[in-house]
Amino acid sequence: MTKHDTITAALLVIGEEILSGRTQDENISYIAGSLDRIGVVLSEVRIVPDGIAEIAGAVNSLRQQFDYVLTTGGIGPTHDDVTTDAIATAFDTPIIEEHPHALQAMRECFPGEELGPSLRRMARVPEGAELVPNPISGAPGYMIGNVVVMAGVPQIMRTMMKSVVRRLDTGKRIASRSIRVDAIEGDVALALAGLQAEHPDVKIGSYPYFEPSGYGTYVVLRSTDADLIENAAEALCSLLDNHGTPYAEADAGS
Template structure:
């Protein structure tokens, strides 16, 4: 599918050794991608990196130069292996320290000073120049600096932060989609679909095989920002399928 020069794009960096080890399944990237897609922002890449500062810095710097936005999730908690805030500060070449705004947010949940211990105070360290992202679940904030939005790894908290972030973004033209099931094996569809893709360059045509018991077939998904082009391509696919059944 052709990509207009003014398309708004984003990349996602999922941070955490627990994701790489398979102990925890990432759901955040899917939630972020769906929320961005709804406002016309294309996700171009999703990376999973370890809880190591150099890996986070490299990924963030590479992706923020290539995309309108970068979203990170994970690594801003209270433990020693939560290194994302320091890595983002390093990526932007700025300092980091306890932030009075973040401390005030944390005090809403922990009014007893003794409860705001060293671990929890780690979550109030914010890179210089960053703006905070409110957290209605546990109060510990995320932050954004430049075009990078840094959010928690706990899915419920990430979603709360994402709800705060999406209205701040420059939106694009949402992509519409159509889908249909074809009881035709993918190998038999490959060449006809390739020909249709060439005829409808502004529409992305995807084929995804399925096995329904003894029956093999393909789910076809068409996507485009141009609803008229999408309708034309859908009609062409339906006509093509009739010739194969």
């Protein structure tokens, strides 16, 4: 993959339990933050059920549109874990039923234990994939083409993600600055539209908040160029000063 300024990724969350409302997803914001820190722009997230057709369809659509596709979930030992079958279908590639390095990693995690047929299922890996280590329970994730396949259990996904971010091409990191404005969105909307027009290379987002302590608007300035953010932030602050609207730095960003 050639280096370019913007590297994009999509995340495919495989999980019936999130779609049914049984479980609140914990992985999206962690992965979004990890990618943001290495300058990879998370451009789409999809959540689909544990079905081969649904997963393979989404993978094939997303891997053509984005530089990377990360998936979470569906690589466990049970009958409803069909992600590896779906990835093999998407890439039209056979599955190595007992990948020797995967089996070895699992044996090292459970020394002296017999690995039954269910656990061995977790050593199934599509041909041509490179393993992603899992120090917690051995059974690895993998990377095939521009697709990274990870576990859905948050603790395991996080250890996998730590080694995945070191393998991805990185883009220019997007810096951000967030300012809390003590005014409703409608009262600052025109000023923000003008500011956006004058600072086209800074993405200006506005997010209303309603908290017990009061309500207002977070204005978030984002750009790969920190100087441009500072210019836009100064312009915003003098606009607010002129209108007598209170504001405060919300977080430093970086």
